[in-house]
Amino acid sequence: MNDASAYTPPKVWTFDKENGGRFAKINRPTAGPTHDQELPIGKHPIQLYSLGTPNGVKVTILLEELLALGHAGAEYDAWLIQIGKGDQFGSGFVDANPNSKIPALMDHGTPTPTRVFESGAILLYLAEKFGALLPSDPGKRAECLSWLFWQMGSSPYLGGGFGHFYAYAPEKFEYPINRYAMEVKRQLDVLDRHLADNEYMCGNEYTIADISIWPWYGAVVLNRVYEAAEFLDAGSYEHLGRWTRAIGERAAVKRGRMVNKASGPLEGQLHERHDAADFETKTQDKIEAAGGAE
Numbered sequence: 462m463n464d465a466s467a468y469t470p471p472k473v474w475t476f477d478k479e480n481g482g483r484f485a486k487i488n489r490p491t492a493g494p495t496h497d498q499e500l501p502i503g504k505h506p507i508q509l510y511s512l513g514t515p516n517g518v519k520v521t522i523l524l525e526e527l528l529a530l531g532h533a534g535a536e537y538d539a540w541l542i543q544i545g546k547g548d549q550f551g552s553g554f555v556d557a558n559p560n561s562k563i564p565a566l567m568d569h570g571t572p573t574p575t576r577v578f579e580s581g582a583i584l585l586y587l588a589e590k591f592g593a594l595l596p597s598d599p600g601k602r603a604e605c606l607s608w609l610f611w612q613m614g615s616s617p618y619l620g621g622g623f624g625h626f627y628a629y630a631p632e633k634f635e636y637p638i639n640r641y642a643m644e645v646k647r648q649l650d651v652l653d654r655h656l657a658d659n660e661y662m663c664g665n666e667y668t669i670a671d672i673s674i675w676p677w678y679g680a681v682v683l684n685r686v687y688e689a690a691e692f693l694d695a696g697s698y699e700h701l702g703r704w705t706r707a708i709g710e711r712a713a714v715k716r717g718r719m720v721n722k723a724s725g726p727l728e729g730q731l732h733e734r735h736d737a738a739d740f741e742t743k744t745q746d747k748i749e750a751a752g753g754a755e
């Protein structure tokens with residue numbers, strides 16, 4: 462065990478700007494804008510302000526799935542918000558999301574523009590708007606929403622808890638790593654047991670529940686977050702593995718993962734998306750400018 466007595470909390474907590482850790486530069490204990498910065502608006506009614514993180518790609522996967530289903534009204538402009546540079550604290554972004562976190566969506570197709578923040582709310586808003594990927598039968602809809610809200614409540618333990626202490630904290634502490642590894646393994650088991658009897662999260666129907674859960678828990682299985690697949694023995698969750706691989710093969714999922722992605726191999730990055738053709742042209746331009754694929 463680490464020495465738990467090393468830190469004695471003061472009477473009143475104060476903000477230590479130099480507390481180290483991966484996100485020390487952007488984290489602060491107050492809300493609100495830090496600078497004036499209007500958000501750009503493109504040609505489509507749906508404007509997305511985001512980054513290709515698990516929370517961000519939920520929305521781009523859904524939009525690409527809606528387009529693949531023939532919902533032309535789901536065409537969208539996706540703008541890059543670089544959270545490492547503090548774009549989420551610009552005045553325009555804070556107007557779209559007072560919580561200063563990606564993703565944020567503006568729908569200019571309503572009589573007055575509609576703002577939607579929190580990825581779960583965005584998935585529900587879009588699924589209802591287009592009448593797709595959300596069952597209409599009340600029982601199935603309840604099951605779908607239960608899993609959607611399960612993800613919203615559960616993955617902060619995976620990301621903010623386990624991921625932070627296992628991968629990002631400046632030092633390794635046994636207590637939080639143990640606590641969050643146990644909880645994340647419990648969550649992986651919840652999914653694995655459910656997927657043993659169900660093709661998708663809501664029976665045999667692919668829905669926004671899958672789109673919400675896959676970017677987080679599929680990423681653990683595929684070792685795309687925190688380099689923790691071995692530590693968590695993620696390969697042992699057989700049914701979760703089957704579901705993860707099946708969803709990862711979907712063309713819309715592959716496209717959605719590229720949008721607003723600003724890290725990893727260049728051919729997987731599409732910083733902004735304004736048109737379906739951007740997947741071919743913009744990516745190719747970038748690769749050529751960089752002197753060929755990695």
Ligand SMILES: N[C@@H](CCC(=O)N[C@@H](CS)C(=O)NCC(=O)O)C(=O)O
Pocket residue numbers: 487488514515516517544549561562563564578579580581
């Ligand atoms: N519950 C929120 C979480 C969003 C979130 O945590 N976004 C992160 C990136 S994945 C972010 O914008 N962080 C920037 C910051 O905390 O300043 C959602 O699902 O939309």
